Amino acid sequence: MDLTLTPEMARFRDEVRAFLQAHRSEYDAGQPKDVLAWQRLLIDNGYAARTIPKAYGGYGAEPDILKSRIITEEFIRADAPRGIANQGVSMLVPTLLEVGSEEQKKQWIGPTLRGEVIWCQGYSEPGAGSDLASLQTKAIEAGDDFLISGQKIWTSTAHQADMIFCLVRTEPDAPKHEGISYILFPMTTPGIEVRPLTTMTGHAEFNEVFFTDVRVPKANVVGGRGRGWFVANTTLKHERGMLGDPNATEARLNALIELMKTETVGGERIIDNPLFRDRLMQLQARVFAMKFNGMRLLTAAQTGEGAGLAGLVVKLQGCELNHQIAALAIDALGELGILYHDGPHLRARGNWQRNYMFDLGLIIGGGTAQIQKNIISERGLGMPREPSPAKA
Numbered sequence: 001m002d003l004t005l006t007p008e009m010a011r012f013r014d015e016v017r018a019f020l021q022a023h024r025s026e027y028d029a030g031q032p033k034d035v036l037a038w039q040r041l042l043i044d045n046g047y048a049a050r051t052i053p054k055a056y057g058g059y060g061a062e063p064d065i066l067k068s069r070i071i072t073e074e075f076i077r078a079d080a081p082r083g084i085a086n087q088g089v090s091m092l093v094p095t096l097l098e099v100g101s102e103e104q105k106k107q108w109i110g111p112t113l114r115g116e117v118i119w120c121q122g123y124s125e126p127g128a129g130s131d132l133a134s135l136q137t138k139a140i141e142a143g144d145d146f147l148i149s150g151q152k153i154w155t156s157t158a159h160q161a162d163m164i165f166c167l168v169r170t171e172p173d174a175p176k177h178e179g180i181s182y183i184l185f186p187m188t189t190p191g192i193e194v195r196p197l198t199t200m201t202g203h204a205e206f207n208e209v210f211f212t213d214v215r216v217p218k219a220n221v222v223g224g225r226g227r228g229w230f231v232a233n234t235t236l237k238h239e240r241g242m243l244g245d246p247n248a249t250e251a252r253l254n255a256l257i258e259l260m261k262t263e264t265v266g267g268e269r270i271i272d273n274p275l276f277r278d279r280l281m282q283l284q285a286r287v288f289a290m291k292f293n294g295m296r297l298l299t300a301a302q303t304g305e306g307a308g309l310a311g312l313v314v315k316l317q318g319c320e321l322n323h324q325i326a327a328l329a330i331d332a333l334g335e336l337g338i339l340y341h342d343g344p345h346l347r348a349r350g351n352w353q354r355n356y357m358f359d360l361g362l363i364i365g366g367g368t369a370q371i372q373k374n375i376i377s378e379r380g381l382g383m384p385r386e387p388s389p390a391k392a
């Protein structure tokens, strides 16, 4: 693709830079001082919810991939917060835009974008992770409502969420992909119990969620009863895109390079050590490949062609690379790399250690690496399907 910016795009870049400069005092080291106020400012100026129609609380700009790219690059360069990118904003909002009813769009998109309503995703169950269509949480008809009973697991932020977008089985006798509905309900509904699960980061980032006769109006189903599998896949498409942003990975690589320039062993900079340098160069080559893959996606989107295999490698590469970058940072820190809790020698407030542990989970969440590789080989490369395991 031609990477030269037109004068119009160069002007747009200047505008974004001027905005970030003017509001420098409202954020610090990637964090807004007031999250909700910052989010409102971004939406009002078209730097968040940019292409979402004004009628639903967005900025209402025409999609322009180059402008979006410029915004991302400038925010990363300024270390400015990108605004709220939680599961509601990144996954539910685009799903409602594609398949929600007019009423659902009007009711939920605006408050979600502004950060006033926090959502969690109720997909996984103890026996239904990669094989999600096996889910058993059932919704039994009770007049205009469903009564929902069952269990979800690994539900990120369920302990903070106001609402859940949840997959339930409404037609127990239908084939497993056809009896599922996608339904929205408040986490305060009677019959919901949330139990925290502590991860190796030491924090309880996700939960088990139990439902006992939770009464939810049938009108809360998104995309039609029994069509939940299709709606769930619409959400997953957006989740996988969100988990593999090459700009974020490049920013992390640049932070690693800085770290390796400043940390020393016996007076020698880590970056001058041939073994560490070799590992860094291998990662750098992969980050560049990921970046150019991102440009292939941009070109495809601009010319209206399908991205094909290029689109499938994003989540797999992004999550694995982020983890490997954090792993090299920890090795480069040597003994300091095993510190975690506050202390005078802790570097970057323990972010490298936290990323290393948390990003291992992201290689699993939203589709494991093994499943991603199967999708790439089967749908992308046209290789034969993996044989199903023999029935016990």
Ligand SMILES: Cc1cc2nc3c(=O)[nH]c(=O)nc-3n(C[C@H](O)[C@H](O)[C@H](O)COP(=O)(O)OP(=O)(O)OC[C@H]3O[C@@H](n4cnc5c(N)ncnc54)[C@H](O)[C@@H]3O)c2cc1C
Pocket (backbone or CB within 6 Å): 120, 121, 122, 123, 124, 126, 127, 128, 129, 130, 131, 153, 154, 155, 156, 157, 206, 361, 362, 364, 365, 366, 367, 368, 369, 370, 371, 374, 386
């Ligand atoms: C950090 C994190 C956050 C999460 N957040 C949420 C959330 O908010 N909401 C939610 O609903 N879920 C969430 N999950 C759950 C996540 O989607 C599941 O963990 C994931 O889908 C894998 O399912 P599983 O854990 O049941 O593993 P399993 O499906 O049991 O897989 C176990 C292993 O077997 C492999 N495997 C399974 N089937 C195949 C196959 N056909 N071919 C090859 N290998 C296979 C897998 O790749 C994996 O290595 C989260 C998970 C993590 C780690």
